[in-house]
Amino acid sequence: xxxxxxxxxxxxxxxxxxxxxxxxxxxxxxxxxxxxxxxxxxxxxxxxxxxxxxxxxxxxxxxxxxxxxxxxxxxxxxxxxxxxxxxxxxxxxxxxxxxxxxxxxxxxxxxxxxxxxxxxxxxxxxxxxxxxxxxxxxxxxxxxxxxxxxxxxxxxxxxxxxxxxxxxxxxxxxxxxxxxxxxxxxxxxxxxxxxxxxxxxxxxxxxxxxxxxxxxxxxxxxxxxxxx
Amino acid sequence: xxxxxxxxxxxxxxxxxxxxxxxxxxxxxxxxxxxxxxxxxxxxxxxxxxxxxxxxxxxxxxxxxxxxxxxxxxxxxxxxxxxxxxxxxxxxxxxxxxxxxxxxxxxxxxxxxxxxxxxxxxxxxxxxxxxxxxxxxxxxxxxxxxxxxxxxxxxxxxxxxxxxxxxxxxxxxxxxxxxxxxxxxxxxxxxxxxxxxxxxxxxxxxxxxxxxxxxx
Numbered sequence: 001x002x003x004x005x006x007x008x009x010x011x012x013x014x015x016x017x018x019x020x021x022x023x024x025x026x027x028x029x030x031x032x033x034x035x036x037x038x039x040x041x042x043x044x045x046x047x048x049x050x051x052x053x054x055x056x057x058x059x060x061x062x063x064x065x066x067x068x069x070x071x072x073x074x075x076x077x078x079x080x081x082x083x084x085x086x087x088x089x090x091x092x093x094x095x096x097x098x099x100x101x102x103x104x105x106x107x108x109x110x111x112x113x114x115x116x117x118x119x120x121x122x123x124x125x126x127x128x129x130x131x132x133x134x135x136x137x138x139x140x141x142x143x144x145x146x147x148x149x150x151x152x153x154x155x156x157x158x159x160x161x162x163x164x165x166x167x168x169x170x171x172x173x174x175x176x177x178x179x180x181x182x183x184x185x186x187x188x189x190x191x192x193x194x195x196x197x198x199x200x201x202x203x204x205x206x207x208x209x210x211x212x213x214x215x216x217x218x219x220x221x222x223x224x225x226x227x228x
Numbered sequence: 229x230x231x232x233x234x235x236x237x238x239x240x241x242x243x244x245x246x247x248x249x250x251x252x253x254x255x256x257x258x259x260x261x262x263x264x265x266x267x268x269x270x271x272x273x274x275x276x277x278x279x280x281x282x283x284x285x286x287x288x289x290x291x292x293x294x295x296x297x298x299x300x301x302x303x304x305x306x307x308x309x310x311x312x313x314x315x316x317x318x319x320x321x322x323x324x325x326x327x328x329x330x331x332x333x334x335x336x337x338x339x340x341x342x343x344x345x346x347x348x349x350x351x352x353x354x355x356x357x358x359x360x361x362x363x364x365x366x367x368x369x370x371x372x373x374x375x376x377x378x379x380x381x382x383x384x385x386x387x388x389x390x391x392x393x394x395x396x397x398x399x400x401x402x403x404x405x406x407x408x409x410x411x412x413x414x415x416x417x418x419x420x421x422x423x424x425x426x427x428x429x430x431x432x433x434x435x436x437x438x439x440x441x442x443x444x
Binding site for chain 2: 130141143
């Protein structure tokens, strides 16, 4: 018990004394995942809308694939993207491996199906009269879709938050594509894994507290949205 | 004289189920038509097809001498003249004013011009002063009147009403009955689906009886 208590004391001291290494790591996590979530939103929301509103052959299969991609193991994404970005891979010439950009790419792949699926879910449970109402008032299909998006905005925000929750807490992509380089690609999750294995439990705990705080904030916001 | 709207051999099927079959049906301009019949007889399906919101499985529709082509651009253009008010209308989760302004915005009307028209439409349905209220917080009858104002503000040539008085109280129904002939005088053609036994006659409307998806 003494060990845990002492570690917690040290961890809190690191947080309140603004330990630069802790804060740089937290910043890297937030910065990489924030960029990734912007791109994943730009891809995932229209994809969810297209699948939800479209009536095309193979739609059921697309939904099944999207559902499957929700549970995509992070190390598999890391592995595949690594294959593309490694020096001998098809995109090796861009030198992206072990950079924040590589981590962003991996996290986009992880978050996009989640956002698309949640958007699709929000759309399925939305009022079926929205689109006909917009159309009968003279809207084009695109403007009708914009109204629909506005009406399901809380569901879409929940989708984005769920996607962010997934990527901020993942290890596989950050480790395999970022390389856990100190002050550059080291994120909260990779730092926790590394520092704990080195015996720096307090440092890992400090980052763990941050990670839990982020998760708590995300869930509080999600609950708030679901109550709207 | 060519009819304002005509339907020829219109059929709507869902899988093998026949929801609507209309061999010939013509509508003259500046008239009120009442579709009457039991629930599930095809009234709403017919209104949705005429509103260009539901593509028939077979058949042809001619609106103001133009054959309806079921392509996005063409439909959007024709829908500028046709507006449907649903039985339980969907109101956007914003103010009454926003709801009524929506169709005007879709027609590219400047917000300064909208003001007078919105005021006029609210006045027509007896909801003066309701502009800033949140649409979803109104009573069922008031919501129905907002939906009606939202349609009227567009001054459609063809106004389609699906059970328009189902949520209205007696006073509102009387006001509504008084309003329809005024709209017809202004140049509108109105097709309404109704369950009311006496309202169609009260309005001197042409009654179209339906049963099992067919005209009788």
